[in-house]
Amino acid sequence: MHTFTRATAKKFALAGAAIATALLLAACGTEDDGMSGMDHGGKSTTASATASATPSATATASASAEAAAPGAFNDADVMFAQMMIPHHEQALEMAKLADGRAQDPEVKKLVAAIERAQDPEIRKMKAWLKGWGKPESAGAGHGSGSGHGMAGMMSEQDMKDLAAVKGEAFDRKFAELMIAHHDGAVAMAEDERKNGRNASAKNLADDVVRTQSTEIAELRKILDRL
Template sequence: MRAPNHHRITRKLALTGAVAATGLLLAACGGSGDSDGTAHGGHATASASSGASAGAFNDADVMFAQMMIPHHEQALSMAKLADGRAADAEIKQIVAAVEKAQDPEIQKMKSWLKAWGRPEATAGGHGGHAMAGMLSDADMTDLAAAKGKEFDRKFAELMIAHHEGAVEMAKTEQRDGKDPEAKKVADDVVRTQAAEIAQLRKVLDRL
């Protein structure tokens, strides 16, 4: 009786080993085949490091990014005009601050939209919503034509209005947004641009 029992046990162990090996093989295949779960997890982690999670956003977040990108881009265009035209030291300081803060934010917001699978905004706004504070072509032409103190004054006036528009959009994101990183950028916009508005008003008072 021992031999059959031993034979049966050996067969059982061999079968168990085969099942385990098959299970491991399926698990390995499943790891790549079940890419939706793992890829989404990996994608969300990668996205979070650059700014956003693919599963934690809403329409307000999308609109904030789509509208703020061209808004920031115009601020950078205004800042570029200061080169060779601005005379006031504080204006030059604010120009440098705008360039330092807003270009990285543009790249961050573009990465969010890519992670979310949404397109970037058009220059005219998004979903029928106009972007507050945007300068007209005539405003930009007038600014480009100014130099020295005249440029400084015009730049301050236009950037105040531009920043006020950005703060308005950021406050909407603070209230309605869902993505934590987008709301954090909105907080930064409100804080930094409100401070720059106050500084620009003081500059205007003395120009």
């Protein structure tokens, strides 16, 4: 009886050890499953981060689109951009002629200011027209595609006369022509301020009136002392 009890106890001990081992393995399996769950959670977090980054990229794209086509616009806004682009381009052509010809320091200073302001404005207006789905030129129908019909635009002869002089003669001619050119730009900008609808275009018109009116006053002072 005593021997049987010891053998039985030994069997029970072995069975208990086997059960303990099985429980330990089961626990490890559960732990692994938990880690797997954590891994999935990590992937989910990464996916969420990517998803949350996507709206930002979309917002950036939307911001770019908004910069190209900033809000509601009307025919006056379109005409303002279409006419002001070649007007500005001619001002830049006049400014380029000053290189090697201009003598007066104030004239050179104004030339630099014109180049600094009008080149970015040209790019901005071209972006607007592209965003609005409108051509850069108003076309022959409006008589402004080649610059005709726009106040202050120089003729080919005016440009040739300006290119033919140097020194003080250039400074005087440049000032005279640029005053007329700026007067035309200010008139177009004032029309945009009155009839335009687009906020960005009207803001640019404000800048043109303010900046070019100041430059007209400076050019007149230059003419007075030359």
